[in-house]
Amino acid sequence: MNNHSEIFLGTAFSSRSPKEIAICKDYLFFINAEGVIERMVAPDHAEYQQLLRTCENAENFHRLADGQYILPGFIDLHVHAPQWAQSGTALDLPLYDWLHEYTFPLEAKYADLSFAKNVYEDLVGTLLANGTTTALYFATIHKEASMLLAEICAERGQRGLVGKVVADDTEQNPPYYRDADSKTALEDTEAFILAVKKLAKKVKQGVYPVVTPRFIPSCTDEVLKGLGELAAKHNTHIQSHCSESDWAHQHVLERCDKHDAFALHDFGLLSDKAIMAHCNFLDNEDAALFAETGTAISHCPLSNAYFANSVLPAARFKALGVDIGLGTDISAGGTASLYDNAKQAVASSRMLEDGVDPALPAERRGVPGSRITMNEAFYFATAGGGESLSLPIGRIEKNYAWDVQIVDTKVKNAKLPIFDSNEDLYDIFQKIMYNVRPENIRQVWVQGEKVHERN
Numbered sequence: 001m002n003n004h005s006e007i008f009l010g011t012a013f014s015s016r017s018p019k020e021i022a023i024c025k026d027y028l029f030f031i032n033a034e035g036v037i038e039r040m041v042a043p044d045h046a047e048y049q050q051l052l053r054t055c056e057n058a059e060n061f062h063r064l065a066d067g068q069y070i071l072p073g074f075i076d077l078h079v080h081a082p083q084w085a086q087s088g089t090a091l092d093l094p095l096y097d098w099l100h101e102y103t104f105p106l107e108a109k110y111a112d113l114s115f116a117k118n119v120y121e122d123l124v125g126t127l128l129a130n131g132t133t134t135a136l137y138f139a140t141i142h143k144e145a146s147m148l149l150a151e152i153c154a155e156r157g158q159r160g161l162v163g164k165v166v167a168d169d170t171e172q173n174p175p176y177y178r179d180a181d182s183k184t185a186l187e188d189t190e191a192f193i194l195a196v197k198k199l200a201k202k203v204k205q206g207v208y209p210v211v212t213p214r215f216i217p218s219c220t221d222e223v224l225k226g227l228g229e230l231a232a233k234h235n236t237h238i239q240s241h242c243s244e245s246d247w248a249h250q251h252v253l254e255r256c257d258k259h260d261a262f263a264l265h266d267f268g269l270l271s272d273k274a275i276m277a278h279c280n281f282l283d284n285e286d287a288a289l290f291a292e293t294g295t296a297i298s299h300c301p302l303s304n305a306y307f308a309n310s311v312l313p314a315a316r317f318k319a320l321g322v323d324i325g326l327g328t329d330i331s332a333g334g335t336a337s338l339y340d341n342a343k344q345a346v347a348s349s350r351m352l353e354d355g356v357d358p359a360l361p362a363e364r365r366g367v368p369g370s371r372i373t374m375n376e377a378f379y380f381a382t383a384g385g386g387e388s389l390s391l392p393i394g395r396i397e398k399n400y401a402w403d404v405q406i407v408d409t410k411v412k413n414a415k416l417p418i419f420d421s422n423e424d425l426y427d428i429f430q431k432i433m434y435n436v437r438p439e440n441i442r443q444v445w446v447q448g449e450k451v452h453e454r455n
């Protein structure tokens with residue numbers, strides 16, 4: 001019987017579909033040696049009592065306490081790891097000024113590996129403590145520091161997808177922070193891909209190299225084309241920023257005479273393993289191209305409020321068949337929490353639907369059909385993230401990785417407002433999504449291994 005790595009008894013919430021939550025009340029979850037959910041048994045199953053009697057005294061059996069719940073670990077589809085060191089600052093500037101006055105000078109500091117180690121270890125620990133089990137990271141232009149980030153994810157047990165940033169355009173990047181030239185940028189990227197693939201051979205939860213042109217404005221055509229070829233050659237994930245703000249969108253339109261989506265496609269940078277951040281200014285043709293190529297959007301609602309001059313029409317793009325996940329966009333989003341971003345995704349969508357200028361009549365104020373529910377925001381943070389990355393993560397279901405956060409609603413000093421011992425479980429789920437703090441996240445597991453515990 002007990003040839004499983006871990007066995008859990010508890011109540012779990014997971015997405016059944018973008019709009020619907022599956023509630024697995026008092027299920028048994030059997031996790032195999034690879035850290036994958038092998039079997040889930042409901043209390044009304046004929047074998048349940050027998051299975052429970054057999055395993056309940058085993059060392060690897062975990063019975064959740066009253067008030068504890070299992071949620072899938074969150075998947076953060078857009079993190080600038082070096083920017084953790086400026087999180088919460090300079091959010092009043094326009095994007096271009098923010099990049100040149102704050103962000104590039106900070107990112108240049110990661111030539112110093114001891115500075116990088118200090119920040120990256122703190123960030124990976126902080127994200128785990130916030131329930132984030134998988135993160136898609138931009139590092140910096142430095143090959144060594146980018147590798148260090150991949151090693152820290154590997155060591156701490158987080159599933160990290162890491163990109164060495166490429167920025168070789170001499171007009172758009174300052175001399176102190178850019179790739180030496182396009183040839184060096186491509187060579188460094190290929191060396192980085194091979195080094196991460198080698199590291200991945202001994203990492204249970206996986207660590208992945210990501211081809212990462214910062215965005216079209218910071219890259220030459222030559223490097224963009226070369227990066228598309230490298231991604232195809234090594235079958236890697238790809239990430240970049242796409243049609244984020246008025247300035248960035250217009251810049252690409254003037255340079256390429258087309259929207260980012262079609263320009264990226266021409267360079268071979270859209271694929272089933274491509275995830276593009278923001279995408280606020282996609283039109284329906286761009287979105288159809290995303291759907292056709294399998295390219296996903298990482299929706300960063302807090303960052304968009306500060307820098308994107310608009311709200312992502314997430315409901316419209318989802319209806320057009322585009323995969324969508326959620327991103328904190330550290331540091332442009334000002335928080336390490338996907339809970340915060342799920343709440344903002346709902347709030348922003350309501351503002352888009354209703355409109356925001358009270359001087360306008362209600363019927364001309366907003367964009368009907370734009371709202372999303374918290375169920376959909378949760379889907380973006382979990383199952384949608386897994387689909388975007390084409391990995392079996394983000395759901396509590398057979399054959400998915402045991403990547404979970406165990407939330408305690410009764411913890412002292414962070415008790416959630418639950419006063420009825422028979423409270424409806426769906427209401428408890430909603431209270432969790434709106435009220436959880438890191439203090440409530442008692443354990444985090446990735447690929448069947450415990451990687452964070454708060455006592």
Ligand SMILES: Nc1nc2[nH]cnc2c(=O)[nH]1
Nearest residue numbers: 080214215241303329332
């Ligand atoms: N939000 C955001 N947008 C960008 N566009 C290019 N670089 C960045 C970045 O670091 N953050």
